[in-house]
Amino acid sequence: MSLGPSSATYLASAIRNHSPEHESFQKFYECWLTEQNNHLHDLTSAANSTPDEPTLCSLIDRVVNHYEDYYKAKAMWSKHDVLAMLTPSWRSSLEEAFLWIGGWRPSMAFHLLYSKSGLQLEAAAGSLGGWLKGMTMARDLASLSPGQLSRLDVSQMKTIKEEKDITEKMAKKQEKLAGPDMVELSHVVTELMMSQDEPDQTEPNRVESVLAPKEKGLEEVLQRADDLRLRTLKGVIEVLTPDQAVHFLIAAAELHLRLHEWGRKRDADHSHH
Numbered sequence: 001m002s003l004g005p006s007s008a009t010y011l012a013s014a015i016r017n018h019s020p021e022h023e024s025f026q027k028f029y030e031c032w033l034t035e036q037n038n039h040l041h042d043l044t045s046a047a048n049s050t051p052d053e054p055t056l057c058s059l060i061d062r063v064v065n066h067y068e069d070y071y072k073a074k075a076m077w078s079k080h081d082v083l084a085m086l087t088p089s090w091r092s093s094l095e096e097a098f099l100w101i102g103g104w105r106p107s108m109a110f111h112l113l114y115s116k117s118g119l120q121l122e123a124a125a126g127s128l129g130g131w132l133k134g135m136t137m138a139r140d141l142a143s144l145s146p147g148q149l150s151r152l153d154v155s156q157m158k159t160i161k162e163e164k165d166i167t168e169k170m171a172k173k174q175e176k177l178a179g180p181d182m183v184e185l186s187h188v189v190t191e192l193m194m195s196q197d198e199p200d201q202t203e204p205n206r207v208e209s210v211l212a213p214k215e216k217g218l219e220e221v222l223q224r225a226d227d228l229r230l231r232t233l234k235g236v237i238e239v240l241t242p243d244q245a246v247h248f249l250i251a252a253a254e255l256h257l258r259l260h261e262w263g264r265k266r267d268a269d270h271s272h273h
Contacts, residue, residue: 006031025077026090032070039063040253047246056242063249071226082219092263101170101225106232107163110156116251117141139243151239159232166224173217181210
């Protein structure tokens, strides 16, 4: 069976060409999702067996590097079309409804962790002799220690604070859309359209000169948001043992892939009605 291009292939091609296109990022993302699904199988296999710690750490590093590649690609494509990165057409309507500045809300990582931990703790307690096993032998997220929970709580508070700061930055960028330059330009262009038959040849340049700095501002906010997303993911993993990190990464991949799948199906169903 022949293998198709990898996400790294599309990323390398875009770097060489110095002009990544909207379509090429979509192809990159589709490859990236396929690779994430492959990683999910590897993570699940590791969780169901007893590999040694170096093997687990190598797998975790590979998965984290895959996330790093995604944000590296996103940063590069954002320089050429930040609007596409903020309103990605390759995501479903369901996913888009829950986006925070072009991606997942960083504080969701903690909610995901605690949800999975609670479910695994319940499963351990519900099985025969499971409570004792859950407290003493569990290798999954049911075995989070008081020290780990304390570190996660501190990290969560810091993440929420940064989220709020970035949200406020985005609000200020959005408010600039109704700034004097935009209001004046929209008025001038409207008057020109009403007073002459021939379009003003300088209009596109004037519009671009006003919009360009605003798009640059959006790019800066998106970069901060993506940086926080990646740092949060890594920060959570650093607190966990390798076994626990595998279970966290499984939960993250499952939620991401299934949400994308459900959203695409809903969009397809709605388009047929």
